[in-house]
Amino acid sequence: MRAAFERRRHLVDFAVGSLARHPTKNLGLVVTYALVVFLVGSVMLYGSAIRREAAAMLSSGPEITAQAMVMGRHDMSTSADVAALKGLRGVRRIEPRLWGYLWDSAGAANYTLMVPPPSDAAHAVGKGEAIVGEGVARARKLKPGAMLFLVSPSGKFLKTRVKSILSSDSALVSSDLVLVEEADFRAFFELPADVWTDVAITVTNPREVTTVAEKAALKLPRHRFVTRADMSRTAEALFSWREGLTLALLAGALVAFAILAFDKASGLSAEERREIGILKAIGWETGDVIALKLVEGGLVSGVAFLVGVIGAWAHVRFFAAGLFAPVLEGWSTLYPRFPLAPSIDALEIATLAALTVAPFTAAILVPVWRTATADPDAVMR
Amino acid sequence: MIFHPPILALIGASGLSAVVLGGAGLFAGRLLAGWDPTNGSERQIGLEKTTHLVSTVVAFVLTLEAASLVLFAFNADRMAPLFVGAMCAVGTLNASVWGFPTLWAKIAVFFAAFVWLAVDRVDLRARDWALIRPKYAGLLILAPLVLAEAGFELAYFLDLKADTITSCCGKLFGEDKPALGGDLAALDPRVALWALGAALVAAIGLGFGARRRRWAAVALGPVALAAFGVAIAAVISAIAPYVYEQPHHHCPFCILKREYGHVGFALYLPLFVATGAGLAAAIVAALPGTTTSRATIRTAIGGLAKTSAIGFTLFGAIAAALVWRSGLALIG
Structure with a gap:
């Protein structure tokens, strides 16, 4: 040896x-x-x-996202749809969400406008306020307290004051984000009061996600239900x-x-x-x-x-x-x-x-x- | 799913192995037909020179094959999140009909390669081409095995689809399942551990005694193989539940996962080496050597058998430590 x-x-x-x-x-x-x-x-x-x-x-997103579909394309959910989901066993929280895209010719970029959900107190915004992602701040040279002006496709004008800039730790998802108040969002995109972009469903037991999604699909056959596991697999x-x-x-x-x-x-x-x-x-x-x-x-x-x-x-x-x-x-x-x-x-x-x-x-x-x-x-x- | 880096590496490795072993197989046929060490012809000298090349390249690809078995198991576990219903390597392997046949083929290639490399090493040390004919006859068995394994693996990876719904270890190793996995999971843990103890004692005893007694070396082969089977059964029936501290979780693959400290690799590595060395000792002992090579062969058998005994001892010690450390009490 x-x-x-x-x-x-x-x-x-x-x-x-x-x-x-x-x-x-x-x-x-x-x-x-x-x-x-x-x-x-x-x-x-x-x-x-x-x-x-x-x-x-x-891993920090909702377990299930419900999106209304019409002729194979994404449509708006209604308050009636949200109400139909309430009472499902195993569901901890149902949050209708408002978000949409905006082409900003000044910054030559697409922004994601979103209303922060009521459960997210840390990012709550008041009327005329906005919280912006680090990419938006970079493109528009914004600092807290600065004014942000946005113009909708129909010519509507939104004037907001930047409340804060989102941390770069979450930049992967928030770089192009602009958080605004619900009334500002609806007025800007001319949305009626009872429609929502999609519905986020939080499930109590992660092992029941598939079962909850199946039960929800029976209640809302016009919706598709995308689970977090599906999105993880796709990524x-x-x-x-x-x-x-x-x-x-x-x-x-x-x-x-x-x-x-x-x-x-x-x-x-x-x-x-x-x-x-x-x-x-x-x-x-x-x-x-x-x-x-x-x-x-x-x-x-x-x-x-x-x-x-x-x-x-x-x-x-x-x-x-x-x-x-x-x-x-x-x-x-x-x-x-x-x-x-x-x-x-x-x-x-x-x-x-x-x-x-x-x-x-x-x-x-x-x-x-x-x-x-x-x-x-x-x-x- | 073919554009997955470990899959590309595995396909590359098995493709290279198949090409090399294919060529080596053709050379083996030529050598067996015309080998004559008493002849000093140019053809014979050419054959002798080429044996060095074949030994080197085959040793390289077989080492690659052994590494690819570990990479294959590791990758199967890592790819589990890509398939609906998969929680560990079992789900990934179940995602195609070619998954488990590929794994079995890889294990068979590992043991066959281990034996061939051991015989090759002894033959190179013996200096009088004592084992050249059986070695190259063995290559004629090994080459189709490697080609089949490469074929299975390619079919498996081509068949993998991201939208496949698969079933995982709970289905395969459930105590109430009628298949072999279910039978092993339902095996009484007391019986499984006693059988493991007996098999390990027999294999270790033969391993340490093989240097002096040729029959012990020959017997070590089947005993090592039996001990391997009993060890896998014991892992499924008792050792895995002890690791998970859950009486109904019997999966022999989940112990490879990070959350269990990759303890499965520490458990399986000595078991595979011990079984391979035991088989190699038996085959070398059973082969007819020459008078001049007898001492070399005896030393090699002793070394292989000792490696086998140490490997089984290590496996037994690790298994005992896992049972000892566990908070689960399967046996009252």
Whole structure:
């Protein structure tokens, strides 16, 4: 056991010395390799961070959202619909909601206008007041106390004073948000008093969400009921798909890198050939040379993988994955600015290794074997 | 669902394995037809040189296959939120008819690969090509297995649809379910734990005795396989409920989850290694070696059997610790 360990230790020592004897060639390979790990790792870390952010955001939403439908399109719910849902067993709270979109030609962006629900006392607004998201504040250069003027599609004018700006912690959902009072909202969009955009249903026991949704659907057959789990699944599937698609597009880079690794491993210098010839002449066997070259490859992989992963983490943490963010997160004028905290788990590392280290190792196996099985006199001559 | 990063990695790994094993299988046929170590012809020297390549690439892809079994199980658990009704890996595997066949194929490949790599290592150490023919005959069995596994896996991932409604572990491992999972869940925990103790004692005893007695090494194979089956039954019947501290939760996959500290990996890893090493010791012991290679083979059998015994001991110790630490009392 000790002898085997000592043998491996000496092999690693020798491999490190061998790599150090050809610094330019190996440094170039490590830099390219680390770049490949960095690219693939950035996509994966950003994808998982944004999925986690979306999941955290959805976890605070209502368990069920009921939306009226007419001819397959979203319609307004009425007070009668809300009343029909009252008394359902297992339901803790039913809140009709008022929200809508507004194209703002001044900011060249779409805003989401919303009336804060009565249960959300922290965001209560009075008549003529507004609370705005950080994206809206950024686009319109607003500060608390400033005036915000909005013009509806029919030409109606809404004059509000900014009460506060929403925290950037919730920017993922609130960046384009403008919270206004109910009477202001109805007057601005010319809505009658008894209609609502949708109905948020909060369920007491999370295990009964499906049952409550089924019972509610019987009461309101004209409505569709979207559960929080459905939205989580959709977000997870969407971001996973974008991440996978981006990785698939990077497959060309991976193939190019594998060809480079193959080429580098095949193109031995005269000095390297002589070195292997000497090793074989003094008694090293083919298996030993293969082991040496694989240890060299392993060291290159280890260093490049570590550098690439650290680079990818820093890219996501400090630069919001600037290279890939537009592809993975979509685009909007008021796209929120939010810090993402990438977390690296075993699945991410294993996947990243399978996508980068495995192709590299596969690419060098044949050149390594060719080198190891060469006759000593032939390579030294 | 194919554009899911771990799925892309798994498909890439199994595709690479299938290509390499396909090529290695063709070479195995050529070698078995023309291998003659007494002949110094160019063809024979070419075959000898190529065996080094085949050993290296097959060792690489089989290591990749072993890692992909862990990645597959981990990913199945992680993808559960994507399917309606799935709470753990069982739901994800149940989301397609190809899910469980893929898992079984991966487990079969893991054990077959373990045995092949052990035989390969012994053959390389023996220096007189003592096990070359059985090794390459084994490759002819291993190659179709890897190809089938790659096919199952591809079919599984292509068949996965996000809107699938699936059933999870409560259905499969419910005590009142008529399938095998239900039977194992309904097994008396006292019987399951006694049977596990007996199987582990037998496997560990044979493992430590295999170095001196060849029959013990040969017997270790079936005993290790039986101990593996009994261990899985014990996990479903008793150990998993102890971990969850819920008498009716028998899922052998939920213990892989984060909320249970990924304790399932600590439990299954020594069990799989112990079973693989036990099978490998038995196969190496059963193969006809040469006079010159006898000492090498004996040392290898001893090492494999010892690894198997240590693995089963570790599994038993972890299982006992989980039962000991649990707040649940299944046995009065």
